[in-house]
Amino acid sequence: xxxxxxxxxxxxxxxxxxxxxxxxxxxxxxxxxxxxxxxxxxxxxxxxxxxxxxxxxxxxxxxxxxxxxxxxxxxxxxxxxxxxxxxxxxxxxxxxxxxxxxxxxxxxxxxxxxxxxxxxxxxxxxxxxxxxxxxxxxxxxxxxxxxxxxxxxxxxxxxxxxxxxxxxxxxxxxxxxxxxxxxxxxxxxxxxxxxxxxxxxxxxxxxxxxxxxxxxxxxxxxxxxxxxxxxxxxxxxxxxxxxxxxxxxxxxxxxxxxxxxxxxxxxxxxxxxxxxxxxxxxxxxxxxxxxxxxxxxxxxxxxxxxxxxxxxxxxxxxxxxxxxxxxxxxxxxxxxxxxxxxxxxxxxxxxxxxxxxxxxxxxxxxxxxxxxxxxxxxxxxxxxxxxxxxxxxxxxxxxxxxxxxxxxxxxxxxxxxxxxxxxxxxxxxxxxxxxxxxxxxxxxxxxxxxxxxxxxxxxxxxxxxxxxxxxxxxxxxxxxxxxxxxxxxxxxxxxxxxxxxxxxxxxxxxxxxxxxxxxxxxxxxxxxxxxxxxxxxxxxxxxxxxxxxxxxxxxxxxxxxxxxxxxxxxxxxxxxxxxxxxxxxxxxxxxxxxxxxxxxxxxxxxxxxxxxxxxxxxxxxxxxxxxxxxxxxxxxxxxxxxxxxxxxxxxxxxxxxxxxxxxxxxxxxxxxxxxxxxxxxxxxxxxxxxx
Numbered sequence: 154x155x156x157x158x159x160x161x162x163x164x165x166x167x168x169x170x171x172x173x174x175x176x177x178x179x180x181x182x183x184x185x186x187x188x189x190x191x192x193x194x195x196x197x198x199x200x201x202x203x204x205x206x207x208x209x210x211x212x213x214x215x216x217x218x219x220x221x222x223x224x225x226x227x228x229x230x231x232x233x234x235x236x237x238x239x240x241x242x243x244x245x246x247x248x249x250x251x252x253x254x255x256x257x258x259x260x261x262x263x264x265x266x267x268x269x270x271x272x273x274x275x276x277x278x279x280x281x282x283x284x285x286x287x288x289x290x291x292x293x294x295x296x297x298x299x300x301x302x303x304x305x306x307x308x309x310x311x312x313x314x315x316x317x318x319x320x321x322x323x324x325x326x327x328x329x330x331x332x333x334x335x336x337x338x339x340x341x342x343x344x345x346x347x348x349x350x351x352x353x354x355x356x357x358x359x360x361x362x363x364x365x366x367x368x369x370x371x372x373x374x375x376x377x378x379x380x381x382x383x384x385x386x387x388x389x390x391x392x393x394x395x396x397x398x399x400x401x402x403x404x405x406x407x408x409x410x411x412x413x414x415x416x417x418x419x420x421x422x423x424x425x426x427x428x429x430x431x432x433x434x435x436x437x438x439x440x441x442x443x444x445x446x447x448x449x450x451x452x453x454x455x456x457x458x459x460x461x462x463x464x465x466x467x468x469x470x471x472x473x474x475x476x477x478x479x480x481x482x483x484x485x486x487x488x489x490x491x492x493x494x495x496x497x498x499x500x501x502x503x504x505x506x507x508x509x510x511x512x513x514x515x516x517x518x519x520x521x522x523x524x525x526x527x528x529x530x531x532x533x534x535x536x537x538x539x540x541x542x543x544x545x546x547x548x549x550x551x552x553x554x555x556x557x558x559x560x561x562x563x564x565x566x567x568x569x570x571x572x573x574x575x576x577x578x579x580x581x582x583x584x585x586x587x588x589x590x591x592x593x594x595x596x597x598x599x600x601x602x603x604x605x606x607x608x609x610x611x612x613x614x615x616x617x618x619x620x621x622x623x624x625x626x627x628x629x630x631x632x633x634x635x636x637x638x639x640x641x642x643x644x645x646x647x648x649x650x651x652x653x654x655x656x657x658x659x660x661x662x663x664x665x666x667x668x669x670x671x672x673x674x675x676x677x678x679x680x681x682x683x684x685x686x687x688x689x690x691x692x693x694x695x696x697x698x699x700x701x702x703x704x705x706x707x708x709x710x711x712x713x714x715x716x717x718x719x720x721x722x723x724x725x726x727x728x729x730x731x732x733x734x735x736x737x738x739x740x741x742x743x744x745x746x747x748x749x750x751x752x753x754x755x756x757x758x759x760x761x762x763x764x765x766x767x768x769x770x771x772x773x774x775x776x777x778x779x780x781x782x783x784x785x786x787x788x789x790x791x792x793x794x795x796x797x798x799x800x801x802x803x804x805x806x807x808x809x810x811x812x813x814x815x816x817x818x819x820x821x822x823x824x825x826x827x828x829x830x831x832x833x834x835x836x837x838x839x840x841x842x843x844x
Contacts, residue, residue: 175510179530183264184209185292186444189405192393193311194422195429199298201473202430207437209264210254214247214839217254218833245277254289258528263445271404281754284404297412297441298433299405300816302422304394312387315379329379331372335365391528416440448526451480451513461487468506468513480513489517490532491524496541496734498760509533534730540760541735542567545742548765551778557742557763566727566736568720572713573741579712580705587702589743592693599689603679713739714757735760 161462186203188196197213204211228250235242254818255265271283278286287294287760313326383389409417418436451468464487469479485493492499505522509529516522525532542565548554550609558569570576676699679686703709717737724736739759742748752758767775780787 154516159290173669175533176535178443178510179534180522181443182292182295183260183262183445184296185264185294186266186296186298187287187294188266188268188298188300189409190422191302191304191307191397192273193390194302195426197427198426199420199433200266200268200301202426203433204266206434207264207266208447210257210260212251212254212260212265212267214251217250218247221250228523230380235718240551242592244274245278248277254284258524258531260292262528262530267294267347270778272399273393273400275400280400281405284408287408294412296416296418296440297409298420299409300422300429304391306395306423308390311385314382314385317375318378318380325374329372329375331369334372336366342406350687367696383466446510448529449508450522451508464503464506464515465513480508480555482574483514483516485538487515488531488538490514490537491521493516493538493541494532494732496543496732498541508581513546520729536728536730539732540565541732542738543760544741545759545761546738546763547742547744547763548763549610549767549775551775551782552765553778554765555740557765558738560703562738566724566731567738568715568724568736570716570720570737571741572737572739572743575716576712579716583708583712584702592690595693596686596690599685600679600688601684603685607679608827646841664772683812699708704751706745706748707755709748710751710755710757713752714755719758791830 184207186200186207186209188200190196200211200213203209218232221229222236223229232242251267251270254260255267270287271280310325313330316658418433422429424432449470449472465482466530469481471480473479482838483490487501489499489501499517501517503515504514505516505518507516507522507525509525514525514529542561544561544567546554546558546561561567562569610663720737721734725731725733727736732806750769767773
C-alpha cells in the first residue's frame, strides 16, 4: 500500500527567517587569527594585509601604544611622558594593554589578528604562561597561520634589509642592490618578436634604457640614506632564530597540533608578501567563516528632515548593496539604539544615519555613533528594542490606577514607586530634621543674646555705681599681655569716659587689690531652661508649624531621584539584556505644576504618562466603583440620613396636627383658649416610630 504523500501546509512559503538570521549573526563569534613564524618571516606584513581585507583589528604592541598615546586619558599621558623622557615601557604594562585591547568592544565585533603572542621576552611571563594565555583567551583563535622559512634563507633575507634614515621605511636587497636590479632587468628582457620592425625594437630598447637609468639614479640617491639596523646583522639574526627554536618552537607546535587542521594554514616564507596574502584569502573562501559586518554611514542631508517617511525614503536609496535592493527600516524606527540600550528614548538625527546588516539606524549624537560603529551587537541583541519603562500614572480614586501599575510592573518586570508611601514620608522626615536643626540653632542664638544682654546690663550698672572722686580705686586692667609684665591702667568716670594713664611694670605686685573679677562669673547661668530662652524657643515653635524648605518642590525632586536610583540599582538585572536605566512606575504622584517643572529641570522625565479619566455621565463609572467598594459604610450613612429626615417629617406632621386640634378646641369653646401647655405636651405621642 502506497503511503500518502506528505503535503506542506504552505508549499510556497519562504523558510528564511530574517529575524532569526540576524539574531544568529549577532550572537556569533567574530573570526580571529593568530600568525606564527620566525622573527622577520613576514608576519606583520601579512597581518596588515589580512586586517585590511577581512576588517579585523590588528592587535600589536606598536599599534596599541600609538592608539593609547593619541588619546588624552591618564594612561595615554603616562605613556607619552615615559617616551618623551627616554624611558622604555615595561613588558608587563605592554602585555596588560594588549590583553585589554583583546577585550575591547571593537575586537568583540570585528575580531582580532595577533602576531606577537607568545614572544621571546620572558621577563614578565614565561613561554608556558604565554601559551596558556593564548589557550584561555575569551575569543579563541579560529585560524592559525604558520609561516615556514629555512634558517639560511631567512638570515640572508633579513641581513640584506636596509632602513631609510629619514622615512624609516625598510627596503629589501632586491629594492636597493644595483646588481640585483640589473640582473632582474636582463631576465625580463625578451627576445625580439617576429613581425616587429627595427624602429619599434629600437624604441622599446630606448624606453627600457631610460627606465633603467631613472631607477638607478633613484637607487643611487637612496643608497646615501640607507643604514643597517643592529638587529639585521647576521650574527644577531642567527642568535634570534636559535633562541626562537629553543624557547618557542615546541610550544607553538603543540598549539598547532591541538588546533583543527582544517583551520591551520601553512605558508612558504620564501614567497613574496603578495603571494602569501593571496594564498590565505583563497583558503579562507572555502572555510565556513564570515567577515565582520561593518557599519556604513549614509549620506547626510543638508536640510533637517522632520518627516520620518521622507527621511527613510531618501536614505534607503543611498549606497545600495545591489541594484534595486534598498536599505530596509529597522524595528527601532528613528529611535537611537544606543540610547535605548541605556534606558533613554532619544530621536536620532538625520545627519547620523547608518546602515548595518541591510537596515537603517538613526543615532542621536557623535558619541553614540562612535559606540555603535565600534560594536553594534549589544544594542541590537534581543530583547531590544524594548521600552525602558519610565512611567507616571495619574487618576482619581477607584479609577484602577494602582491595579494598572501592578499589572504593568509585572509585565515589564518593573517596580512600583508609591509616592505617598515612599517619597512623602522621607520629605516629612527631612522637614522634621530641619525643624530640629532650626530649634537648636535658635536655642544657641537665644542663649548667646541673653548672655550678651546680661553682661551689658552688669557693665552699665557697675559704671553707673562707681564714684568719680576715687580715681585710682576704680582702675581696671583692660589689656593684659601674658607674655609681658606691663599693664594698662584706665580710669572710668561717671559719664563713662575712659582715661588711660599708661603702662606700669610689675602691676600685679603693687595693685593686687585692683585685679578685676570676671563679669561672666557674676551673672546668672544662662541655658536652655532660662525663661527668656524658653520664650524665644516657644515663639520659634509657634512659627515652626508652618516651617518648610525654601524650595520644597526641589526637595521632593531630590528625594524622588534618590528613590529612583535605589530602585534602578536593585532592579538592574530584572531580565537578561535589560536597559541600564528605567524599570520604575510612579503612582500617587501629586499633579502640581511647580513640582513637574522641578522634575523637568532635574531630568526626571517619564517616557510615558497615563492619565485615567471618566468623562462620560459625569464620572458615573468611578462613582459606581467607589460605592461598591464602600457599600456597607455608604448604606449605613444613607439609612441614617433617611431616618433623620423621616423623624423631622414626623415632628412637623405632629406639630401641624396639634395646631389643628387646638384650633378645633378653640372653636368649640367659643373662641376661648383654655388648653394649657401641659395638655399640649400630653396630646403629642411619646417616641414616635418612623415605621
